[in-house]
Amino acid sequence: MEKTIKVVIAGPRGRMGREAVKLAEETAHFELVGVVDHKFGGMQLSDLEGFTSNAAIYESMTECFTETNPDVLIDLTTPEIGKKHTRLALEYGVRPVVGTTGFSESDLKELEGLTEQKGIGAIIAPNFAIGAILMMKFSKMAAKYFEDVEILEMHHDQKLDAPSGTGMKTAELIASVRESKQQGHPDETELLPGARGAEFDGIRLHSIRLPGLIAHQEVIFGGNGQSLKIRHDSYNRESFMSGVKFAVEQAMKIDVLVYGLENLME
Numbered sequence: 001m002e003k004t005i006k007v008v009i010a011g012p013r014g015r016m017g018r019e020a021v022k023l024a025e026e027t028a029h030f031e032l033v034g035v036v037d038h039k040f041g042g043m044q045l046s047d048l049e050g051f052t053s054n055a056a057i058y059e060s061m062t063e064c065f066t067e068t069n070p071d072v073l074i075d076l077t078t079p080e081i082g083k084k085h086t087r088l089a090l091e092y093g094v095r096p097v098v099g100t101t102g103f104s105e106s107d108l109k110e111l112e113g114l115t116e117q118k119g120i121g122a123i124i125a126p127n128f129a130i131g132a133i134l135m136m137k138f139s140k141m142a143a144k145y146f147e148d149v150e151i152l153e154m155h156h157d158q159k160l161d162a163p164s165g166t167g168m169k170t171a172e173l174i175a176s177v178r179e180s181k182q183q184g185h186p187d188e189t190e191l192l193p194g195a196r197g198a199e200f201d202g203i204r205l206h207s208i209r210l211p212g213l214i215a216h217q218e219v220i221f222g223g224n225g226q227s228l229k230i231r232h233d234s235y236n237r238e239s240f241m242s243g244v245k246f247a248v249e250q251a252m253k254i255d256v257l258v259y260g261l262e263n264l265m266e
């Protein structure tokens, strides 16, 4: 029998948090011991509409950790809060599995250092969907053969961060295997600021935000007389949950910070 993993979820009422609560309830070897929210402290989840779990709601993460002694924190909140929660989890010896996006390179460095000090596992995954991870891996492969690439990431209009975590991670993976290149015409000018999108190491990233969308990305490579498009679509948030389950299980087996689930896959 698999050992039970005691889980706390931060952001349980959110679009992702709700799916994660379902996942924790449906997974035999996960036990949802508490949730962290900035509202409804002192109540239990089942007091809120749409929940059946009896997990207690804590407004204070430290109180939650002290009372429930969890193995893993799943954070699905907002960029600023997610960073605070991740630090706190590491300080309390709780393994963070972070889906929250919007972390900078220096945030990641700091969290890596803290993880090293603590010697416990931590996972920061800009995208938990297997298809999105493959899209990133395939993009890295293609970048060895195509120097020019632009990334279009498309999300719902409630998203706080741009570019998306997935868009950033894709750009980083591509940049890791290609010569740095300033793309487009050297004398190009933007008649409207932002027309050419954001830039990472010469790679252009375009962020589209529209109601109706969930999470989509197209990586377009251009070469002489040809183009290659690698696209992934998440049509619902259940698409992320097998990756969340995998990440929680993996976090228990490692003692470093892993940024991106592709690093834990064959």
Ligand SMILES: NC(=O)C1=CN([C@@H]2O[C@H](COP(=O)(O)OP(=O)(O)OC[C@H]3O[C@@H](n4cnc5c(N)ncnc54)[C@H](OP(=O)(O)O)[C@@H]3O)[C@@H](O)[C@H]2O)C=CC1
Binding pocket: 010, 011, 012, 013, 014, 015, 016, 017, 036, 037, 038, 039, 076, 077, 078, 079, 081, 098, 099, 100, 101, 102, 125, 126, 127, 128, 129, 240
């Ligand atoms: N890695 C991945 O595969 C994926 C990552 N994401 C990322 O996950 C994060 C959450 O996304 P999503 O669920 O769509 O966002 P939502 O806005 O739906 O959910 C965020 C939740 O966090 C809550 N919250 C805000 N402040 C706190 C706090 N201090 N403590 C606890 N909870 C708090 C919000 O409450 P309230 O509404 O009351 O403010 C809300 O319920 C985002 O960063 C997103 O980019 C999303 C999808 C996939």
Ligand SMILES: O=C(O)C1=N[C@H](C(=O)O)C[C@H](O)C1
Binding pocket: 101, 126, 127, 128, 155, 156, 159, 160, 163, 164, 165, 166, 167, 214, 215, 216
């Ligand atoms: O906010 C979202 O919805 C998503 N955020 C993640 C990101 O920023 O890449 C993952 C996925 O794209 C959905």
